[in-house]
Amino acid sequence: MNSFLKYLNQMVPLSEAVQEAISEITIRRVIPGNTLFFQNGDVCKEFHFLENGLARVFYHKDGKEVTAWFASEGQIVSAIDSLFTGQPSFYNIQMTEDSVIWSLQFNKIEPVFQKYPVVERLGRLLITQNYLLLDERMKLFAFCSAEERYEKLLIQIPDITQRVKLGHIASYLGISQEHLSRIRAGLRHGHA
Template identity: 35%
Template sequence: MLNFSTYGQTYEQLENTIKKISQLSLIEDSLSDFIVLLEKVEYPKGHILIKAGRVERSVYFIEKGIARAYLDKDDKEITFWFGSESDILLSYNSFFVSQPGYESIELLEDSVLYKISNDILQNLYNNNLQLANWGRKLVESELIKTEERFISRQFKTAAERYKDFINSQPAILQRVQLRHIASYLGISQVTLSRIRADIR
């Protein structure tokens, strides 16, 4: 549970932080019930928050930091997701259906997160209509984002995808190694270098 005094925050400060994350302002009436169930956690750069092959029982809200989800293919790592401030972080397939996940998630900066277990969340969902609908909307918005990325992969060239990326997530470009961005865009690092050279 959150220990407010430990972090020197008032409840109001915390509430403002949490509201920014994942449309939590939508559940105004239930917000305080929700907040007290969160656990604040901090990890250093390089920490592997979620490990492939395990069943993940927690979802995280990112207050500060950047994370990448990746999976191991042969001797390479394939990065397929970045998350930063105000994003939620979880292994979809592991968290939703309690199966071992295929992905790992690494923190790329020292990070501050709020954590809630699946057991607690399921209990909320089964007893609070407002939160159940908030959870549904949260997943709906993740689904739209994932589908849009999927489609753009299908009909845009590597150069177009890179330009989209620097327009939509310029901060990530500054904070993440280019080899991860190349992997995220589905191209080799050499191709990414060529695209960057052409743009210059």
């Protein structure tokens, strides 16, 4: 059983037939690091489960790249704005390191939903889970300081500073790279 099916089975136990149906519409990809995997302006037709590696989702604003979020092992990443609407996306997805992903072809899921209602339930659970992640990110910016946002990021992805550029982390936190350096220095010395 591949890692994507294991992930799904943790959410809802799936029969062999359901696992086979999902496998038939899923593609395993090995992507080299620093690859722009999806580009803004394109229409997203898949969502991706990261078996290993790290993805950075970003957009452009005022001529600069702004990191919207990171996804690491065991998480889903996609240009959701495009996947559900069929419209071109504002987002880019970059694999920041060598990655293995499982890509589910969204345009082939409807017959699986119809044949196996448990898969539709699974889809709702995935959407709910990702909505809650988005809600958590909004709360981080509404209620937490930059230091608290950084600490929460380190809890989610403890080795992120070794895996992505500090400028991308600063952009995600909504601060300058200099401010991030001060936060990191404060944490090393036991105060933020």
